[in-house]
Amino acid sequence: MNILEIRGVSKSYGKVMALRDVDLVIRRGEMVSVVGPSGSGKSTLLQIAGTLDRPTAGTVRVAGHDVSRLSDSQLSALRARYIGFVFQQFHLSPGASALDNVAEGLLYTGLSRRQRRARAAAALERVGLGHRLGHRPHQLSGGQMQRVAVARAVAGEPPLLLADEPTGNLDSEAGAEVMALFRRLNAAGITIVIITHDTEVAMACPRRVRVRDGLVRSEIS
Amino acid sequence: MTALRPARLRPSDLARLGTSGLRARPMRAILAALGISIGIATMVTVVGISASSQEQLLRQLDALGTNLLRVQPGDSLFGDRVRLPKSAADMVRRIDGVTHASQTGETGVTVRRNDLIPSGVSLGITVQAASLDLLDTLDGRVRAGTWLNAATERQPVVVLGAVAAERLGLTGPDVQVWMGDRWFTVIGVLDRMPLAEEIERSALVGFPAAKDFLNHDGHPTTVYERSADEAVEGVRAVLARTVSPENPNEAKVSRPSDALKAKAAAAGAFTGLMLGLGAVALFVGAVGVANTMVVAVLERRREIGLRRSFGATRGQVRAQFLVEAVLLSAFGGGAGVLLGALATMGYARINGLPAVVPVWALGGALATTILIGALAGLYPALRAARVPPTVALSGQ
Numbered sequence: 064m065n066i067l068e069i070r071g072v073s074k075s076y077g078k079v080m081a082l083r084d085v086d087l088v089i090r091r092g093e094m095v096s097v098v099g100p101s102g103s104g105k106s107t108l109l110q111i112a113g114t115l116d117r118p119t120a121g122t123v124r125v126a127g128h129d130v131s132r133l134s135d136s137q138l139s140a141l142r143a144r145y146i147g148f149v150f151q152q153f154h155l156s157p158g159a160s161a162l163d164n165v166a167e168g169l170l171y172t173g174l175s176r177r178q179r180r181a182r183a184a185a186a187l188e189r190v191g192l193g194h195r196l197g198h199r200p201h202q203l204s205g206g207q208m209q210r211v212a213v214a215r216a217v218a219g220e221p222p223l224l225l226a227d228e229p230t231g232n233l234d235s236e237a238g239a240e241v242m243a244l245f246r247r248l249n250a251a252g253i254t255i256v257i258i259t260h261d262t263e264v265a266m267a268c269p270r271r272v273r274v275r276d277g278l279v280r281s282e283i284s
Numbered sequence: 285m286t287a288l289r290p291a292r293l294r295p296s297d298l299a300r301l302g303t304s305g306l307r308a309r310p311m312r313a314i315l316a317a318l319g320i321s322i323g324i325a326t327m328v329t330v331v332g333i334s335a336s337s338q339e340q341l342l343r344q345l346d347a348l349g350t351n352l353l354r355v356q357p358g359d360s361l362f363g364d365r366v367r368l369p370k371s372a373a374d375m376v377r378r379i380d381g382v383t384h385a386s387q388t389g390e391t392g393v394t395v396r397r398n399d400l401i402p403s404g405v406s407l408g409i410t411v412q413a414a415s416l417d418l419l420d421t422l423d424g425r426v427r428a429g430t431w432l433n434a435a436t437e438r439q440p441v442v443v444l445g446a447v448a449a450e451r452l453g454l455t456g457p458d459v460q461v462w463m464g465d466r467w468f469t470v471i472g473v474l475d476r477m478p479l480a481e482e483i484e485r486s487a488l489v490g491f492p493a494a495k496d497f498l499n500h501d502g503h504p505t506t507v508y509e510r511s512a513d514e515a516v517e518g519v520r521a522v523l524a525r526t527v528s529p530e531n532p533n534e535a536k537v538s539r540p541s542d543a544l545k546a547k548a549a550a551a552g553a554f555t556g557l558m559l560g561l562g563a564v565a566l567f568v569g570a571v572g573v574a575n576t577m578v579v580a581v582l583e584r585r586r587e588i589g590l591r592r593s594f595g596a597t598r599g600q601v602r603a604q605f606l607v608e609a610v611l612l613s614a615f616g617g618g619a620g621v622l623l624g625a626l627a628t629m630g631y632a633r634i635n636g637l638p639a640v641v642p643v644w645a646l647g648g649a650l651a652t653t654i655l656i657g658a659l660a661g662l663y664p665a666l667r668a669a670r671v672p673p674t675v676a677l678s679g680q
Binding site for chain 1: 672673
């Protein structure tokens with residue numbers, strides 16, 4: 064079954080076409096990298112795949128839901144249930160512990176605070192930071208911070224994980240650490256889409272999609 | 285495929301969300317709430333001081349009673365002063381429900397420390413003849429010395445009201461004062477009498493002495509009457525007719541406690557100017573809260589985008605910032621109420637008043653700040669809800 068279906072999608076900002084007639088289908092359990100130089104439209108592709116933005120034309124389906132037919136609050140519910148995001152800059156709250164940062168990601172799922180914290184602890188355990196629950200972000204290394212962010216993205220067990228340049232702010236060792244984590248999560252069943260311009264990261268993924276000038280140019284299998 | 289419905293935020297989570305911004309920048313929160321605090325403190329203090337003054341007067345009124353009536357001759361149709369009959373008090377005493385009645389009569393002479401002072405210098409003190417039971421009727425007390433009795437009411441002795449003694453510079457009895465054309469011995473000084481301030485400013489002699497030494501005609505100029513509380517209205521209706529049967533409309537009946545009541549009502553009415561100042565401070569405070577919230581929304585666009593990516597709806601983002609504004613304002617209001625209550629207690633303590641801060645003022649203050657916070661937070665919250673989720677991803 065397809066977790067993500069993008070068909071004939073275009074996105075324009077005024078006169079600038081960021082995406083032109085893009086088709087991309089991702090099946091459950093895949094691990095895909097989206098590669099392209101900056102300005103190629105890969106970030107726009109991620110925003111549209113993550114339902115953070117709507118396409119100008121074409122259809123997007125996430126887990127079978129046609130995004131164009133959902134209201135803003137239904138889209139919010141869709142994101143809460145189906146999609147986890149990992150960002151280049153981690154976006155961790157500096158004043159909160161690793162546990163609270165991860166638990167905050169579950170705030171809009173309807174779970175009680177106790178349940179959120181229990182799941183957050185389990186997620187941190189899963190990314191190998193079970194011993195760092197009470198640490199603040201500034202007490203962690205870059206790789207650890209990104210692993211906290213990954214834990215936050217997967218704590219709600221969404222079927223789809225979207226990562227925007229997850230290794231962009233990390234040295235190669237920490238980057239490899241995060242990639243190893245992604246592979247483990249993927250093996251456990253989570254579909255992962257990674258946007259990157261790092262060929263090494265791209266090569267680590269079984270499927271690679273190349274984006275250039277708003278077009279999905281080639282797929283390397 | 286299941287229906288998509290966003291989960292509701294629990295009230296406790298919403299409250300925690302609403303305080304997160306305040307906890308992150310406590311100093312800013314304090315400064316932003318300061319305007320509201322000052323406004324609320326001003327208003328609570330104004331109301332508190334008024335209420336304390338009023339409480340003081342009402343307690344006094346309670347202690348003094350409201351069952352005292354006073355009759356004075358009015359002006360006749362032709363403009364001259366009507367005279368009350370000599371036995372007016374006796375006639376009043378026979379009315380149903382009347383428990384006490386007594387009378388005083390102005391003599392027209394002045395009281396002076398000695399005979400060298402010109403007779404025109406009155407110091408605002410009235411020399412009056414008084415019946416022996418006057419003190420009982422007025423519920424008055426002698427501060428020093430004694431009151432008149434059946435023997436001394438015939439002699440050249442005088443009892444001074446509290447204010448009269450003060451103005452003459454006398455503190456106790458056993459001194460001589462000059463009244464009319466002879467010396468009188470002061471035998472007593474009375475305590476304060478809030479219900480009969482004219483007695484406080486009087487020098488009182490017995491009716492027989494007034495007749496013998498001061499050429500008084502024996503006609504009373506004021507009759508005081510006290511009755512059971514429930515009989516007051518009935519007595520009042522017949523009082524004028526009793527003391528002046530031929531011309532009842534020429535006798536003026538008044539209730540001294542009414543003046544005190546009016547005073548209490550006036551004390552309870554807050555000064556509009558101070559309340560206005562408080563309102564201005566509140567308004568400025570509201571603008572401060574709105575401003576702080578607008579800045580917070582601008583600074584926290586990234587956080588808002590991140591929350592939207594977690595699955596927060598526009599409504600949940602709006603609620604977060606609205607709750608934050610309300611909490612900020614209520615925090616200021618709470619501090620203001622506390623400050624206002626302390627200021628009231630301080631003022632009351634210094635001025636010897638019972639400290640009273642009405643509960644409605646406290647409740648009203650908090651309700652007002654919540655309303656202000658909601659109004660001030662509305663626009664920033666709407667702006668926050670319009671932040672697009674994509675800002676979470678954008679590099680800036």
